[in-house]
Amino acid sequence: MTISAPRLRIAMQKSGRLSDDTQALLKRCGLKLNVTDRRLLAHVSNLPIDIMRVRSSDIPGLVMDGVCDLGIVGDNTLEEEELSRALIGSKNDYIKTTPLNFGECRFSIAMPEEFEYTGLACLDGLRFATTYPQLLKRFAKENGINVEFCLLKGSVEVAPRVGLADGICDLVSTGATLEANGLKEVAEVFRSKASLIQRAEPLGDEKQDILNTLLPRIQGVMKAKESKYIMLHAPKDKISEVSALMPGKETPTILPLAGREDLVAVHVVATETFFWETMEKLKALGCNSILVMPIEKMMG
Known part of the structure; x- marks a missing residue:
């Protein structure tokens, strides 16, 4: 029976703001991959690498649990998963291998335009809609304020208008979506970029050799871009x-x-x-x- 050689497995976003940038990065590193919308697993033809295409929120867990060897994910998603797992005592170890120079955004508190913002103290006791409750709770604790939250996985901006929350805490890139929904950014909670992360357990010699080929290419592409x-x-x-x-x-x-x-x-x-x-x-x-x-x- 023939035993297949180990293949490095990388988790990336299936669709969304990081997906195109990640594919462009891998192609500039010389990886020949054929990605189609329906295929969740793509094989690199010129290196022993497989690309697993999943939701962003699943990437940190796949790496922390050792299902994938590497992941390309936003720091906001990574920290939210790390904090959530720490809360329940679940495994949350990983290695941040390389910061990447794309996917930059900020995680901010936004309030209705008519709200008179005078400082963080005026947010004490308010309720916020968010997809990242642990990041919001950490920020509130560090700044000595108490906040409530309701968890939403999408359409966060509509929450104040329908009376679900006083404000929101969400990702902001240009601010156009906030403006379109009658909101204004009042406080930055966390600044995020994409990062390449690696599972904490040793990869083994064969997979480590593949990573030793890939990593200098990624770093070279990042340096060249700047x-x-x-x-x-x-x-x-x-x-x-x-x-x-x-x-x-x-x-x-x-x-x-x-x-x-x-x-x-x-x-x-x-x-x-x-x-x-x-x-x-x-x-x-x-x-x-x-x-x-x-x-x-x-x-x-």
Whole structure:
């Protein structure tokens, strides 16, 4: 009987705001996967990896219980599950392997527009509709206020209008949904991004080898997304001033230009924002052909 080689199993959101970003990340890491709406398990054809597509709220538990080796999930969902499991004494161990640079949002308290907000103390004793009661309870305790909550899995914004709650505590991205429902954001409870998490138990040598291949790729994609490649021609006698204007900690690469004794080519990877004002200062120093380009992949 042939024994199949172990395959790394990753849980991701089936549909929603993190699903597209997660698929894009995995594809940029070189994973060849065929995801269809009806299939909950997708196989990567060029690496021994399986992708399990589930509800966001199920991802932390699948990793904590060891059903999946890795999960990509929002920090808000992760912390809510960790707090809920701690409350009942259930297993809630995991390893946060890598913070990811997508899925950013905030978990905030919002009140009807006519509500006069004067500080957290004025929320004491009020009732809030929320999908994340444990995060709300922790925030209230840390700030010395008492709140009640009603648990809703969707349409949280409508709760004040129908008299179910005084306000809501929910995820906010742009604030457009709050405005459309006559609500205003008054206090931020928690700021969230997506994270790659790993089960607490050892993976075993074969799965660890797969992760050792995948993780540098993920980190390289994250770093590349935050970086820019800058190229320009600079006067040879202005190199010190030009280098001082370059963002980030990388040392610029200086290259000779064919047929020019007065100019050199300057290349640098910038991990900080490269502003128009910086380009204008470089131009004033005599630089030209200034190019700022995105980076697709990085390693090392």
